[in-house]
Amino acid sequence: MTRLALLGGIYSNYRALETALRQIEQRGADGIYCLGDLGAFGPYPDRVYPLLRSRGVECIQGNYDNSLAGGLADCQCGYTDPRDNYFARLSYAYTFENTSVENKAWLASLPMTRRLEVEGWRILLCHGSPRKLNEFLWESTSSDAFLEYLLRLADADIVAVTHTGIKWHRRLSAGRQFINVGVLGRPENNGLTHVVYAELSLERDAAKVEFVPVEYDFRALAADMAEEKLPPEFIETILTGWWTTCLEILPHKERAHGRF
Amino acid sequence: MKFPFAELVHLDNLWFQVTGTLCNLSCTHCFNRSGPQARSFGFLTLAQVQEELETAVRAGVKEIFFTGGEPFLHPQLPEMLELSLAVAPTTVLTNGMLISNRLADRMAEMERKARYSLEIRVSLDGWTEASNDALRGRGVFKQVLAAIERLCQRGLLPLVTVVRTWDEGEDQAALEGFGSVLKAAGYARPRIKLLPALPLGRELERSPQAGAESSLLSEEMLEGFDRDLLMCSNSRLVTDRGVWVCPLLVEIPAARLGARLQDAAPTYELKHPACMSCYHYGTICGNVSALIEGPAELKRP
Numbered sequence: 001m002t003r004l005a006l007l008g009g010i011y012s013n014y015r016a017l018e019t020a021l022r023q024i025e026q027r028g029a030d031g032i033y034c035l036g037d038l039g040a041f042g043p044y045p046d047r048v049y050p051l052l053r054s055r056g057v058e059c060i061q062g063n064y065d066n067s068l069a070g071g072l073a074d075c076q077c078g079y080t081d082p083r084d085n086y087f088a089r090l091s092y093a094y095t096f097e098n099t100s101v102e103n104k105a106w107l108a109s110l111p112m113t114r115r116l117e118v119e120g121w122r123i124l125l126c127h128g129s130p131r132k133l134n135e136f137l138w139e140s141t142s143s144d145a146f147l148e149y150l151l152r153l154a155d156a157d158i159v160a161v162t163h164t165g166i167k168w169h170r171r172l173s174a175g176r177q178f179i180n181v182g183v184l185g186r187p188e189n190n191g192l193t194h195v196v197y198a199e200l201s202l203e204r205d206a207a208k209v210e211f212v213p214v215e216y217d218f219r220a221l222a223a224d225m226a227e228e229k230l231p232p233e234f235i236e237t238i239l240t241g242w243w244t245t246c247l248e249i250l251p252h253k254e255r256a257h258g259r260f
Numbered sequence: 261m262k263f264p265f266a267e268l269v270h271l272d273n274l275w276f277q278v279t280g281t282l283c284n285l286s287c288t289h290c291f292n293r294s295g296p297q298a299r300s301f302g303f304l305t306l307a308q309v310q311e312e313l314e315t316a317v318r319a320g321v322k323e324i325f326f327t328g329g330e331p332f333l334h335p336q337l338p339e340m341l342e343l344s345l346a347v348a349p350t351t352v353l354t355n356g357m358l359i360s361n362r363l364a365d366r367m368a369e370m371e372r373k374a375r376y377s378l379e380i381r382v383s384l385d386g387w388t389e390a391s392n393d394a395l396r397g398r399g400v401f402k403q404v405l406a407a408i409e410r411l412c413q414r415g416l417l418p419l420v421t422v423v424r425t426w427d428e429g430e431d432q433a434a435l436e437g438f439g440s441v442l443k444a445a446g447y448a449r450p451r452i453k454l455l456p457a458l459p460l461g462r463e464l465e466r467s468p469q470a471g472a473e474s475s476l477l478s479e480e481m482l483e484g485f486d487r488d489l490l491m492c493s494n495s496r497l498v499t500d501r502g503v504w505v506c507p508l509l510v511e512i513p514a515a516r517l518g519a520r521l522q523d524a525a526p527t528y529e530l531k532h533p534a535c536m537s538c539y540h541y542g543t544i545c546g547n548v549s550a551l552i553e554g555p556a557e558l559k560r561p
Contacts, residue, residue, distance in 0.1 A: 080542070080548050081548075082431070082432070082435075132488065138377075140349060140375070140376050141322070141323060141349040141376065141377055142349075143321065143322055143323070143347060143348035143349060143376065145316075145317045145318075145319075145320045145321055145322075145347065145348065146272070146320050146321065146322035146348070148320060149270065149319075149320025150320075152320075248451065249548055251349065251377040251379070251547070252371070252377040252379050252416075252417060252419075253371075253376075253377045254377075255417055256415060256417055260449055
């Protein structure tokens with residue numbers, strides 16, 4: 001059996017990343033992958049890079065990484081609401097300013113996708129969707145028919161994505177699977193403070209997905225964020241598990257599950 | 261003049277103009293001139309909807325939309341929504357006038373049972389009774405707010421769709437105005453989708469300068485432009501008179517692409533002023549807010 005740890009957006013949450021990497025070491029893994037968006041939202045963006053490099057985490061670019069690497073003025077998050085964009089810009093300006101030139105160059109060196117072939121399974125890792133860096137694939141707005149199309153387009157048996165911030169997993173025809181691995185960066189709008197990553201266990205005739213909760217020191221992260229004068233709205237999300245910003249992009253079901 | 265062509269890259273969104281242009285209101289800015297006497301398009305049958313849904317599912321459709329006219333004038337709309345929700349996330353665009361307690365119960369039940377999202381888009385075009393009813397008709401403001409309250413009481417969060425009939429600089433004040441009137445009507449966390457007014461249909465008579473100021477797309481303008489923002493690259497509209505390239509261009513005969521989805525032409529020439537709305541604002545007909553600030557210019561900070 002081969003076991004892969006799939007990490008979603010880290011959003012500068014180095015404390016959650018540290019805890020997740022310790023858990024992965026205890027559980028054992030044959031490979032650790034991160035699907036992009038290393039910076040954003042959280043404090044001290046440069047702190048995630050040494051952790052990722054020292055543990056050999058294989059990363060791909062997310063929209064945030066692509067923007068930081070290319071010196072773009074916008075995070076390409078894909079928001080359209082003025083309030084959402086206000087917070088996105090604030091967060092991007094902070095992250096841009098506090099990410100070193102070396103780390104930006106390292107981001108630029110990362111591939112946009114990764115293809116793996118494990119135990120006979122053809123796997124595509126990407127950030128938003130196989131066809132677009134910043135496409136939002138929410139559970140409640142991704143029809144089976146559409147996911148089957150994306151799997152055909154990707155020429156893969158398993159596709160793993162992140163970008164939305166909320167995990168899900170769908171089994172499709174002929175044993176194929178689609179996974180949104182969730183994110184390590186912030187809790188997933190359910191009133192709980194932990195974050196998650198996905199563990200993919202592969203055998204020749206079976207592929208199993210488990211979402212692993214990561215209980216980290218979220219109060220210390222909130223203190224870091226306050227120290228860096230990040231918006232109180234962001235800190236509230238870390239402390240309560242409810243999203244307070246970037247809400248207008250949510251489809252009905254995901255929005256109705258949250259508090260705001 | 262040579263116009264650019266857009267190709268259907270993938271059918272992400274399938275639209276049904278389920279009641280044609282028949283509507284119980286006749287708003288002064290309606291882009292397809294819907295109204296009680298508007299018979300240029302008629303009703304779709306349940307069988308037609310089912311057949312085109314099946315074609316769309318085979319093509320890998322992502323989302324389904326029901327529009328009109330007023331979709332709830334169709335007696336079988338709830339059955340159609342159930343059929344659609346069984347295979348894909350589904351949105352209905354309504355003026356809200358027919359949402360009774362019984363209908364709200366049924367929609368809430370439908371939403372609870374479905375694994376996909378059901379979006380109910382309710383139109384409201386002014387945050388005061390006077391400004392809304394001047395556009396949408398006398399008494400509409402109060403009735404629509406009551407309908408929104410009925411939906412909210414059942415845990416549904418309608419997407420309140422607002423057409424901008426003021427200057428862009430007043431967007432913030434308008435959003436605040438809508439926010440407070442919706443909260444007062446019992447919608448604690450209002451979802452608002454702002455749309456530009458379209459230089460089409462009755463809006464051209466209400467606001468003649470909208471047509472005069474409109475321009476056309478050229479091949480050069482689309483160089484480096486993200487064509488995913490053009491609705492015609494990812495959507496089609498089914499009507500009782502055939503398949504149209506998008507919901508906006510139903511009054512344009514050349515925008516009819518075929519009788520049925522499976523034999524509709526895959527390309528369309530972007531030669532109408534309304535094509536500029538996707539260019540300026542992105543796919544405005546989708547559920548997320550249009551890019552009301554215009555496309556972000558990417559510059560080095």
